[in-house]
Amino acid sequence: MLQRRIPLVIVFITGVLMSIQYFIPHPVSQSAYNIALTWFRGVASMAYAIAVISFVRHHSRRLKQPQNSFYSAVALAAFLFMCIVGFGFGIGEGTIFAKMYLNVQVPLQATTFSLLAFYMASAAYRAFRVKGLEATLLLITAFIVMFGVTTIGNYIPFIPKLTEWLMAVPNLASKRGILIGVGLGMISTSLKIILGIERNWLGG
Amino acid sequence: MRDFLIKLSKIERRYIYLALFLALTLPLIFPPNFPQKMSPTVKSVFEFIDTLPPGSHVLLSADYDASVLPEVDPMYRAVLKHCILRGVIPIGMTLYPQGAVLALDAFKEAEEYLGARRDTDYVFLGYQAGFQAVILGIGENIKNVFPKDYFGTPIDSIPAMRGVNNYKDIALVISFSGSSVPVTWVIYAYSKYHQKVAAAVTAVSAADFYPYIQTGQFVGMLAGMKGAAEYEYAVRKIMKDEGIEKLPPAKAVKGMDANSIGHLLIMLFIIIGNLGYFAAKRRK
Amino acid sequence: MHISTDPWVWVAAILTLAIFTFLYKDNPLFKFAEHLFVGVATGYGLVIIYFNAFKPNLYQPLFVEHNLLYIIPFFFGILYFSAAIPKFSYMMRWPIALLLGIGSGLSIPLSFQTYIVEHTKSTILRFPYPNAALFINALILFIGVLTVLIYFYFSYPHKGAIGTISRIGIIFIMIGFGASFGYTVMARFSLLVGRIQFLLGQWLGIHTVM
Numbered sequence: 001m002l003q004r005r006i007p008l009v010i011v012f013i014t015g016v017l018m019s020i021q022y023f024i025p026h027p028v029s030q031s032a033y034n035i036a037l038t039w040f041r042g043v044a045s046m047a048y049a050i051a052v053i054s055f056v057r058h059h060s061r062r063l064k065q066p067q068n069s070f071y072s073a074v075a076l077a078a079f080l081f082m083c084i085v086g087f088g089f090g091i092g093e094g095t096i097f098a099k100m101y102l103n104v105q106v107p108l109q110a111t112t113f114s115l116l117a118f119y120m121a122s123a124a125y126r127a128f129r130v131k132g133l134e135a136t137l138l139l140i141t142a143f144i145v146m147f148g149v150t151t152i153g154n155y156i157p158f159i160p161k162l163t164e165w166l167m168a169v170p171n172l173a174s175k176r177g178i179l180i181g182v183g184l185g186m187i188s189t190s191l192k193i194i195l196g197i198e199r200n201w202l203g204g
Numbered sequence: 205m206r207d208f209l210i211k212l213s214k215i216e217r218r219y220i221y222l223a224l225f226l227a228l229t230l231p232l233i234f235p236p237n238f239p240q241k242m243s244p245t246v247k248s249v250f251e252f253i254d255t256l257p258p259g260s261h262v263l264l265s266a267d268y269d270a271s272v273l274p275e276v277d278p279m280y281r282a283v284l285k286h287c288i289l290r291g292v293i294p295i296g297m298t299l300y301p302q303g304a305v306l307a308l309d310a311f312k313e314a315e316e317y318l319g320a321r322r323d324t325d326y327v328f329l330g331y332q333a334g335f336q337a338v339i340l341g342i343g344e345n346i347k348n349v350f351p352k353d354y355f356g357t358p359i360d361s362i363p364a365m366r367g368v369n370n371y372k373d374i375a376l377v378i379s380f381s382g383s384s385v386p387v388t389w390v391i392y393a394y395s396k397y398h399q400k401v402a403a404a405v406t407a408v409s410a411a412d413f414y415p416y417i418q419t420g421q422f423v424g425m426l427a428g429m430k431g432a433a434e435y436e437y438a439v440r441k442i443m444k445d446e447g448i449e450k451l452p453p454a455k456a457v458k459g460m461d462a463n464s465i466g467h468l469l470i471m472l473f474i475i476i477g478n479l480g481y482f483a484a485k486r487r488k
Numbered sequence: 489m490h491i492s493t494d495p496w497v498w499v500a501a502i503l504t505l506a507i508f509t510f511l512y513k514d515n516p517l518f519k520f521a522e523h524l525f526v527g528v529a530t531g532y533g534l535v536i537i538y539f540n541a542f543k544p545n546l547y548q549p550l551f552v553e554h555n556l557l558y559i560i561p562f563f564f565g566i567l568y569f570s571a572a573i574p575k576f577s578y579m580m581r582w583p584i585a586l587l588l589g590i591g592s593g594l595s596i597p598l599s600f601q602t603y604i605v606e607h608t609k610s611t612i613l614r615f616p617y618p619n620a621a622l623f624i625n626a627l628i629l630f631i632g633v634l635t636v637l638i639y640f641y642f643s644y645p646h647k648g649a650i651g652t653i654s655r656i657g658i659i660f661i662m663i664g665f666g667a668s669f670g671y672t673v674m675a676r677f678s679l680l681v682g683r684i685q686f687l688l689g690q691w692l693g694i695h696t697v698m
Contacts (some may be wrong), residue, residue, distance in 0.1 A: 018593025082531025172630020183603020274682025
């Protein structure tokens with residue numbers, strides 16, 4: 001009862017109320033709407049607790065495994081250090097907190113994602129093959145767009161216009177077809193969640 | 205020849221990595237300075253801000269993190285400077301916790317190069333949790349969502365925020381993002397409050413966002429490093445025209461030169477790979 | 489060329505190189521950098537959310553201004569901490585249910601307006617057109633959207649006329665994917681260019697790169 005029914009009741013009541021208020025421009029519905037937004041921001045601001053609990057639990061467990069203990073100790077120490085400098089000395093410009101973010105987190109994250117460039121080049125070399133009409137169309141479009149998005153494309157008179165047309169007509173048509181499907185899917189999923197038909201979010 | 209092509213198509217990945225590294229590095233050291241031409245979607249955003257009366261407010265939402273930094277960060281910095289140069293008041297905020305310090309750094313740069321003053325020439329509100337509730341909340345009253353700015357100053361006591369209550373007082377919202385957040389702005393700010401929205405996005409999402417430009421849900425769009433370079437180039441031109449001697453780094457403009465050579469290399473890779481594939485197929 | 493003397497720039501440069509070592513193979517230096525990132529990022533998120541979100545949204549109104557209306561979101565928020573106690577961890581679903589309910593309820597009418605109404609309206613052919621080029625573009629758009637939608641309609645077998653129409657749909661989809669690929673190359677390269685600019689410019693002081 002507590003485990004499944006209460007969350008389903010909460011989701012149903014709040015979901016129905018919020019859907020209905022859109023169509024009823026009455027002061028009562030308006031104030032309910034404003035309260036809901038305030039509550040939403042309040043509850044959302046504490047959601048990060050789940051991430052912190054999961055992080056601490058995961059790495060504390062790994063401290064007992066000899067092969068992982070050093071790395072998990074690094075993660076936990078870094079977390080604690082950020083909390084100490086952030087809560088203790090502030091988060092404004094020029095603080096250790098801001099410097100740690102700009103000079104430790106930013107380069108680490110940005111470089112990790114930059115590795116994708118190498119993998120993409122390698123994949124394009126090995127896997128991008130002209131097999132059949134579909135692949136050929138994909139390749140031709142990709143080549144034109146690649147020329148168009150580079151500054152070199154500006155030297156070739158028709159490339160910028162052709163790229164813009166490809167993006168704004170056939171590409172747009174394809175993306176819009178997908179987008180309308182996604183929209184319908186989102187609306188039906190939202191309805192299924194409110195009505196309790198979709199329950200995957202409750203987990204096991 | 206056929207053997208050579210087959211061998212070439214099976215080259216070790218480390219050589220591919222090296223070729224790519226050189227293709228992106230050499231143009232940075234020896235810049236070819238390719239020409240910049242503003243694309244129509246960038247032009248729409250640029251002209252919108254350029255023609256705003258001084259004292260108007262533009263909300264710049266830094267909805268990005270370090271994983272998309274080289275593309276989106278130069279856009280944020282360029283648009284921010286454009287606003288300051290035209291006397292438009294940029295209101296900085298973010299729906300991503302990571303965007304807070306990144307955007308703060310951009311405002312610091314505007315202080316350094318343009319002498320922009322906090323609370324008079326710009327406002328920085330910082331981060332707020334709950335995407336939908338934040339966007340919808342600003343439509344009701346911005347002070348309910350951000351009672352204080354990032355530095356703890358009450359909104360009511362910030363001169364640049366005088367008269368700003370909700371979207372009716374904000375000329376344009378620009379969402380700088382590497383994900384679908386600009387669409388969230390369309391759903392909750394444009395559809396509900398008819399707020400004008402523009403997108404400044406990574407190249408990955410750019411192709412998906414074209415439908416929103418045609419419907420008018422986006423005023424315009426800055427797409428990828430190319431969009432950033434075009435805007436950066438235009439803002440630097442305004443700065444030069446106004447006689448400002450010390451110019452900020454042209455990261456996107458220079459980066460786009462390297463990017464262009466990189467694109468030629470990848471096209472070459474695809475051609476060599478396919479020649480090798482067909483050579484091997486013929487042999488069979 | 490003058491190499492940076494700022495210790496923070498050196499920290500950033502060494503960490504950048506540590507991540508690049510993964511291109512050779514997984515190694516202890518990369519693992520160290522990876523775990524450092526996870527720790528710093530989690531701590532950063534907690535501090536920013538505390539100061540920017542929790543404090544103004546709940547702490548200030550409830551504990552300083554004593555506005556009792558905020559007891560309810562605070563109660564729901566506290567339930568997140570049940571995640572730490574396995575016996576009561578199911579209570580974590582209650583605040584999730586609240587956010588999901590409000591979020592879904594708010595999104596239904598607005599998503600319908602955003603995704604369906606606006607995009608259908610902008611696809612339908614509306615005569616007259618000022619010139620032939622605009623008409624042709626509108627027609628291609630109309631045919632493209634319709635055929636792509638039919639391609640994704642799986643409740644009917646793709647044979648005969650439907651098969652032919654969905655085949656046209658594939659052509660549009662492939663052009664769309666090609667366009668996305670063309671743009672994606674720029675996105676990925678930009679990330680690497682950004683790191684090279686940092687290493688050559690801010691760290692090694694080669695002024696031409698920025």
